[in-house]
Amino acid sequence: MIKRFHLSIAVVLLFALISTIIGQTPSAKQEANGPYDDEVVRITTNLVQVDAVVTDKNGRYVTDLRPEDFEVTEDGKKQELTNFSYINVMSGSPSQPATNTTASTEQRSANLIPPARLLKPEQLRRTIALVVDDLSLSAESTYYVRRTLKNYLDEQIQENDLSAIVRTSSGIGVLQQFTSDKRILYAAVDRIRWFPRSRGGLSAVQPKNSLSEDSGGSEGVDASKAGTSEENRQENSVRDTIGALMYIVRGFQNLPGRKAIVLFTDSLRLFNRVGPGVDTNTERMQRLIDLANRSSVVFYSIDARGLQPLNFTAAEPAAGLPNQTAAAMTGVGSPRQNFFEDQDGMNYLAKETGGIFIKDNNDLNKGLERVLEDQKGYYLIGYRPDASTFDAKTGQRRFHNLKVQIKRPGLSVRSRTGFFGVAEPKVNEQPRTPQQQLMAALASPFGASGVDIRMTSLFNNDAARGSYMRSLVYVNASDLKFSEEAQGWRSAQIDIAAVIFNGEGRAIDQVSETREIRVTAEGYRSVTQFGLTYALNVPVKVPGTYQLRIAVRDAASQKTGSANQVISVPDINKGYLAISGIVIAGNTASSAQANQGTNNSPGAESDPRFGPAVRRLKQGMLLDYGYMVYNAQTDKSTGKPQLTTQLRLFRDGKLIFTSKVTPVDTSKQADLKRLIAGGSLQVGAELTPGDYVLQITVTDLLAKSKQRVVTGWTDFEIVK
Numbered sequence: 001m002i003k004r005f006h007l008s009i010a011v012v013l014l015f016a017l018i019s020t021i022i023g024q025t026p027s028a029k030q031e032a033n034g035p036y037d038d039e040v041v042r043i044t045t046n047l048v049q050v051d052a053v054v055t056d057k058n059g060r061y062v063t064d065l066r067p068e069d070f071e072v073t074e075d076g077k078k079q080e081l082t083n084f085s086y087i088n089v090m091s092g093s094p095s096q097p098a099t100n101t102t103a104s105t106e107q108r109s110a111n112l113i114p115p116a117r118l119l120k121p122e123q124l125r126r127t128i129a130l131v132v133d134d135l136s137l138s139a140e141s142t143y144y145v146r147r148t149l150k151n152y153l154d155e156q157i158q159e160n161d162l163s164a165i166v167r168t169s170s171g172i173g174v175l176q177q178f179t180s181d182k183r184i185l186y187a188a189v190d191r192i193r194w195f196p197r198s199r200g201g202l203s204a205v206q207p208k209n210s211l212s213e214d215s216g217g218s219e220g221v222d223a224s225k226a227g228t229s230e231e232n233r234q235e236n237s238v239r240d241t242i243g244a245l246m247y248i249v250r251g252f253q254n255l256p257g258r259k260a261i262v263l264f265t266d267s268l269r270l271f272n273r274v275g276p277g278v279d280t281n282t283e284r285m286q287r288l289i290d291l292a293n294r295s296s297v298v299f300y301s302i303d304a305r306g307l308q309p310l311n312f313t314a315a316e317p318a319a320g321l322p323n324q325t326a327a328a329m330t331g332v333g334s335p336r337q338n339f340f341e342d343q344d345g346m347n348y349l350a351k352e353t354g355g356i357f358i359k360d361n362n363d364l365n366k367g368l369e370r371v372l373e374d375q376k377g378y379y380l381i382g383y384r385p386d387a388s389t390f391d392a393k394t395g396q397r398r399f400h401n402l403k404v405q406i407k408r409p410g411l412s413v414r415s416r417t418g419f420f421g422v423a424e425p426k427v428n429e430q431p432r433t434p435q436q437q438l439m440a441a442l443a444s445p446f447g448a449s450g451v452d453i454r455m456t457s458l459f460n461n462d463a464a465r466g467s468y469m470r471s472l473v474y475v476n477a478s479d480l481k482f483s484e485e486a487q488g489w490r491s492a493q494i495d496i497a498a499v500i501f502n503g504e505g506r507a508i509d510q511v512s513e514t515r516e517i518r519v520t521a522e523g524y525r526s527v528t529q530f531g532l533t534y535a536l537n538v539p540v541k542v543p544g545t546y547q548l549r550i551a552v553r554d555a556a557s558q559k560t561g562s563a564n565q566v567i568s569v570p571d572i573n574k575g576y577l578a579i580s581g582i583v584i585a586g587n588t589a590s591s592a593q594a595n596q597g598t599n600n601s602p603g604a605e606s607d608p609r610f611g612p613a614v615r616r617l618k619q620g621m622l623l624d625y626g627y628m629v630y631n632a633q634t635d636k637s638t639g640k641p642q643l644t645t646q647l648r649l650f651r652d653g654k655l656i657f658t659s660k661v662t663p664v665d666t667s668k669q670a671d672l673k674r675l676i677a678g679g680s681l682q683v684g685a686e687l688t689p690g691d692y693v694l695q696i697t698v699t700d701l702l703a704k705s706k707q708r709v710v711t712g713w714t715d716f717e718i719v720k
Contacts, residue, residue, distance in 0.1 A: 041258075041296040042382075043419050045390050048074070049083065049382040051258055051296065051354060052404050052415035053374060062411055063088070063377060070381060071405045074389065083382030087258070089125055089375060124446075125160040126375045127178070127255050129248055132192055133168045133265035135241050138200035141304035142192065145264045148364040149189045153182055156365075156372060159653070162255070162445055164188075168244035169195050170505075178255070178445040181566050187503040187545040199237040200266045235281065238269055238345070242284045246291060253295045255445070258378060260355070261292075262300045262371050264364070268345030285345060286399075289352045293416045300355040300371045301346035306362035308339065354416045390421050434553060438497040438512070441551035441562040448551065450559030452476035454614040456714075457548045457565040458581025459540075461572050461630055463671065467543070469500075469567050470581075471536040472613035473550055477527040480517070481556035488521035493555040500538060501547040508546075509538060514555075530608045543571040572630055576707050577700050580628040582714040584694065586610030586617035587624050587680075615716040619685045625694060626678030627712060629664070633702035634672060641666050642701040645677060650693040664698070689718050 042049045050072070054062040067084040130152070132145055149165060157163060164178045165188035179185065245261070252259050270282045292299060343359060350357040356374060358367035381404065389400060404415040441448035457471040475494070482490040497512040519527055540546070546569065551562040570578040587610070610616055617623055632641035643664040649657040664677050677698070693715045700708045 041293060041380075041416070043294050046384055047083070047382055048385050048389075048402075048419070049380060050402060050404060050415050051087075051298075052379045052381060052413050053354065053377075054379065054406060054411055054413050057410050057412075061373075061376065065379065065406070065408070067381075069406060069408050070379070071407060072381060072383060073401075073403045073405075074383075074385065075401050077386075079383040079385075081381060081383050083380065085380050086377060087380055088377045089257070124162055124256060125158060126372070127162045127252075127257060127259040128372075128375070129164045129166060129178075129252065129259070129261045131166050131168060131245065131248060131261055131263045133241055133244075133263060133268075134192065134195040134198060135168045135237050135244070136199050136266045136268070137194065137264070137304060138198070138266055139194040139202045141200065141264075141266050142194045144306070144364055145304050146189060146192050148264075148368060149192070150186075151365050152368060153185055153189065156369065157182070157185075165192075166248060166505075167192065167195075168241050179566075183545055183566050183568060184503065184547065191503060197237075199234050234267075234269065238267075238281050239284060241265070241268065242281060242288055246288050249288065249291050249295055249297050252297050257296070258375075259295070259297045260300060260371065260375055261297055262302060262368065263346070263349070264302050264304045265346060266303070266305050267342030268301070268349065269342050270345045270348065271341065281345070285348065289349065290420050292353045293419050297353065298355040299349045299353045300374070301350045301357045302364060302367045302371075303343060303346060303357075303359040304364065305339075306364070307360045352417050354414050356414070434495050434555070434558075435512075437558065437560050438495055438551045438553050441553070441560040442497060442499055442549045444562065448560040448562045450557075451479040451552050451554055451561030453550070453552050453561040453563050454616070455548070455550055455563040455565055456581075456583075456613050456615055457567045458583065459567055459569050460580050460628065461578075461674065463674065465539065467540045467569055467572060469536075469538045469540055469546070469548065469569070471538070471548055471550075471565075472611075473534045473536065473563070474608065474611070474613035475532045475534070475552055475561075477517070477532050478529075479559065479561070480554045482517075482524060483556065485518075489518060490521070490524045491516060491518040493517070495553040495555060496534075496550070498536065498548065498550040501549065502542075503545045533608050533611065533613050540569050543569045545569075575631050577632065577698070577703055577710045578630040579696065579698055579710045579712040580630070582625055582627045582694065582696055582712050583612045583678075584615055584623060584625045584714060584716055585612050586621040586683075588621055615714065617683055617716060617718050619683060619687060619689070619718060619720060621683050623681040623683050623694075623716075624678070625680070625696070625714075626676065627696060629675040629677055629698055629710075631673060632666075632675055632700050635702060639672075641672060641675065643675070643677075644699045644701065646697045646699075647679070647681070648695040648697070649681075650695065651687075651690060661699075683718060687718055689720055692716055692718060 041051055052070075054065060056062055063086055065086075067081050070081065070084075072079045072081065130149060132142075132149075134142065137145065159180065162178050162180055163185060165185055245263070248261065252261075270285060291297075343357075346359070347357045349355075356370065358370065361367050398421045400418055400421055402416060402418045404413050406413045453476070454474040455471060457469055459467065460470050461467045477492075480492045480494065482492045484490055493514060493516050495512070495514050497510070499507050499510040502508050517527070517532070538548075546567045547564055548567060549562065549564040551560055553560045567581070570576070572578055586607075608614070610618065610621065629643060632643055634641050641664075643666070644661050645664050646661045647657075647659040648655060664675065666672065666675055669675050693713055696712045698710050698712075700710075702708075
């Protein structure tokens with residue numbers, strides 16, 4: 001049973017709550033990787049593992065094969081299989097489509113996308129990096145890639161997917177961008193633009209202005225001396241793309257399971273045609289492939305140019321002799337030859353890592369759909385290599401060809417094709433120094449759980465100092481190891497690190513410090529029962545989507561804990577309707593009555609375990625919530641705003657409660673541009689323990705139609 005209260009007590013309590021929490025002026029896997037631990041490709045001196053996907057002649061995936069159906073050879077020598085399993089990525093609870101699909105730009109700016117729950121390693125189904133090679137994309141291809149990625153977020157992403165959208169020109173903050181939160185992903189898509197220094201021009205295939213300009217195809221011209229400057233620029237650009245992909249794969253290494261990188265590109269050329277057979281980037285590409293194979297990363301390359309006409313067009317005047325025309329159409333430097341040479345690296349990268357190269361398809365959505373289908377499951381096959389595979393004496397990197405074959409007729413297999421005979425380091429080796437432990441906890445998309453910490457980060461705006469983020473961090477002190485001192489005193493030492501990332505994953509502000517907690521015997525009983533709460537204020541000068549990540553390390557036990565949250569900061573200066581972050585706290589009816597008429601914050605003062613930092617309630621509690629509304633329009637005759645509010649409650653993406661539309665009382669408000677609002681809900685016993693989302697929708701009846709509705713969200717947990 002859910003009851004909504006509009007009593008004077010709720011107004012008094014929420015005014016106190018808002019002024020205490022967000023109304024203050026700002027000052028200047030789990031640790032282990034869960035069930036995926038053994039489900040990764042490994043290349044060590046005593047085990048070589050390879051993943052393989054098997055399909056029938058109709059392209060359907062085959063999942064019922066046995067070890068005797070496979071034959072694996074290394075350098076032509078048959079290997080005895082010692083490990084075999086089929087990994088059903090989509091097993092367990094079916095992964096549901098992400099909620100609130102088909103979000104428009106207006107909806108995203110109005111904050112109509114709910115927060116995503118933080119995935120645990122055992123809940124993860126697919127890990128996908130969608131890499132936009134804007135170092136190669138033309139302006140035309142960039143448009144279609146943006147549209148495809150928006151469609152992915154609207155219709156194809158699943159709630160148990162961990163995704164990242166990365167541009168090769170940025171090359172930073174890769175791991176910080178892996179998320180199931182669509183707010184971060186939409187912001188990443190919105191930043192995709194045509195890169196002026198891209199090796200692609202305005203259109204996917206560049207027209208030739210005249211045949212006489214084709215130095216590679218005209219008679220009497222030395223092709224080895226033509227276009228050297230442009231070829232070098234192209235070569236360097238491809239090198240930068242490969243370097244960015246290396247960086248992304250390294251960021252993938254410590255994530256569990258088999259991972260996919262979907263590369264949208266216009267060109268990935270490995271050979272420079274200035275001189276005959278000049279090999280420039282294949283060695284770099286081979287190092288990338290080896291790193292991907294060792295990191296259980298599969299590449300899927302999508303030629304963003306689609307199916308292109310490669311003959312003469314109206315933009316290409318045909319002039320010259322017949323032999324010149326033929327050379328210009330098919331010779332060195334012709335659009336046809338360039339087009340196919342640009343695909344060499346795409347095809348090679350996908351083939352060598354067990355992925356798919358998708359080309360000649362103008363519907364990029366279909367290509368991405370095929371990639372997602374390919375992520376549903378795979379075979380994991382292992383064998384013990386010969387001693388000669390790894391040359392420990394000389395340390396030479398000798399490449400070993402790996403081939404997986406299917407004995408059952410009518411089936412096809414895709415797998416990695418080889419590896420270098422160098423044993424990989426222990427990827428999952430635990431970091432040793434305190435700083436390394438903190439950084440590992442900060443970087444994890446799942447959050448470390450050795451020390452239970454909770455965090456609530458809120459957007460707020462102050463008339464004097466502008467917009468800022470107000471964060472409350474709760475630390476469960478019972479997870480800390482206190483040492484005993486004289487006269488009953490106890491002490492513990494914690495290391496704290498906090499980093500704010502912008503939408504590109506770039507750290508824009510960070511702090512790290514060591515704090516000593518020293519308490520009396522009575523204080524020790526209190527902090528271990530109720531925990532510790534810290535506050536952090538960070539000014540925000542540029543509106544946008546941000547991530548705040550915080551990690552805590554107990555110095556004595558070396559356990560770490562981390563939490564992260566996404567904060568959307570609107571542009572208040574534009575004058576549009578906006579809403580702050582939502583503060584919630586659990587309260588009992590008795591404590592609410594005791595606090596009536598006082599300045600005590602509900603929940604936060606009575607029991608921090610159910611306060612605003614934690615967002616946790618027990619069945620039967622009151623859920624107090626509060627927020628601020630900015631830039632409400634005022635009636636010219638009365639000078640007062642006319643706002644209405646409505647509350648909705650969701651569980652697992654399903655709507656379970658909707659309140660009536662009610663007016664916001666603005667009669668006692670001092671600042672009509674920063675209105676305080678809130679209320680209370682009775683959490684009934686029929687609300688089962690689990691994760692919930694509270695949605696607040698505010699409507700300004702005096703504003704223009706496109707600027708009159710704003711929505712805020714916050715998630716919380718109900719426990720017994």
